[in-house]
Structures are given as structure tokens and as C-alpha cells.
Amino acid sequence: MTAFRAWFDGRSLREKRLILVMLGLAVLTILWAGIVRPVRDGLSSARERHADAVVRLGTTESAIDAIRAAGRRVPLTGSLADALRAQAESAGFVLATLDERTGERVHTSIQAARPAALSRWIADLEGSGVLVDSATWHDNGDGSVSADLVVRARVS
Template identity: 35%
Template sequence: MSARFNLWWSGRSPRERIMLLVMAGLLAVTLGWLLLVRPLGDALADARARHDRAVVARGEAVAQAAAIAGLERGGPTALPAPINVWLGQKAGEVGFTVARIDPISATQATVVINAVRPQTFFKWLADLEHGGGVIVEGLSATANNDATLSVEATFRVRAK
């Protein structure tokens, strides 16, 4: 094979040899660019984008943790009734039909509502957390066929 190449190469004029060497050099540069530089550049750009997303997510998590800590530091609001009775009253005031309220302890209760509009429910949760003296510990929501949610939320009284 190399003998055939040497025979072919020696049959070229000096000008053709220079042009073939320039062509091979440009081909090597192009392949190096396409196979090494661009993939590494794309990987670096992806890594930077992932880093930026991680920084934003960390900032959001820190802000949420600070908001939760602020809720915890706000001090408890003395509920006028046991938590399960009070939650039933608050749900009734908004117009929710509560399937059941299960008291877990003196400071915790689980509320189950079979059909509720999402916007109304989440506004009610925000109102309870900001001014009601309770915190949502757990929430499970399932979409119903009629654009409503079936929810199960666990509340606890805000600690001192």
C-alpha cells in the first residue's frame, strides 16, 4: 500500500504536492474543529447552563427556606378551637365540602376534600399560612375529570 502511495506521490509535480499537503492540513484542521473543539465547546456551554440553573435553584431554595423560617418565627396564633374543628370552620367559610378531617394530635390534622377548584384551594392555603396560624406539612392533590382537584392536606399549628 505504501509502495503504491509513494509511486502515486512521486508522480505529482511539486506544485501538486504542496496543494495536496495544504488540502490535508485544512482537512485535519476542519476535522479537529468538528470532532474536538465544537463538542467540547457545546459541553462547556451545557455545563455553564446547568450551573446557572443550579445557582438559580439554590437561590430559590434559600429564599423558600427563609420564608419558612419566617413563618416559624412568627409565633403561633392561638386557635379559638381545636385544630380539626377550626379547619372545618375555615373550609366551610370558603365553601368547601370537606370529606373528612382527621385529627393527628392536638396540633395536627389532615383535611380531605374530594372536589375543589385549584385556584380557590391554593389561595385558601396561602391565607391559612399567612394569617391563620397553621402551616401545611403535607399536600397530595389529584386531578379530577371535571377540572377540580381531590386533595389531602396535613396542617399543623405554627410553633413558637
């Protein structure tokens, strides 16, 4: 250490200042590269893993809910046509036609609906005791679809 001190004392004032600035910048660089960046990268990685875990949890919970709902058999209250009309109105769909073919089956059509909302509604129908025998969708060309459905009540 005394050799370094003697070497440092032998420098001019300008050289001493430059050496001190160089050592300060070296310390800052080491702190930045050795502590700040790894910690920031670790936090970013932890945030990504957390977001992935939240998404996986949500999909798992929805799958569990779907499995639990599949086991429940909900009887219809009233006629099939009335139940279908009520569920369509609550979902915001306008039924263009609603014909009871027999006591067991109902034919209905919807002129315009968003595909995602319509498929969600059909899934909700099946969860509430109405089974879809056939469904025909046609593209309206404006991002919506029209649908013809034949549904029947689930036999408990």
C-alpha cells in the first residue's frame, strides 16, 4: 500500500484528479453492471413469471368451473321457446324467428351477432339445460354473423 501511496504522491495535481475520476467511474460501472442490472433483470423476469402464473391460474379456474358446471343439470322452467327467448334477450340478441317444430325442438335464427358473443351465448345455453342440435353460421361481411339454430331441452 505504501508503494501505491508513494506512486500516487509522485503525480501532479492534474494526474491525481484524473486518476480519482477514473476510479470513481470504475466503481460506478462495477456497481451498475454488478448490482443494478442483475437486480433489474431479476425483477423483470419475476414479473413475467408472475403474469404467466396469473394467466395459468385463470385458465385453470375457468376449466374447473366448466367441469363443475358440466355436472349440474339445470331443468328448464316453462317452455323451451320461452326459455330460449328469455336467454337471448338477457344476452342482447334479437331473435328473427322462433318456431316450435315439435314439443321438443325449436328452430330460431339471429340476423346479426358478433361471433365471439354468439359462441359464448351458445355455451351458456348448454350450461342452462338447452342443447344445440344444429347451428349454421353465415358471414354477413361486416364482422358479424347470422345464425340458424335448432335446439332441444336436455332430458334429465
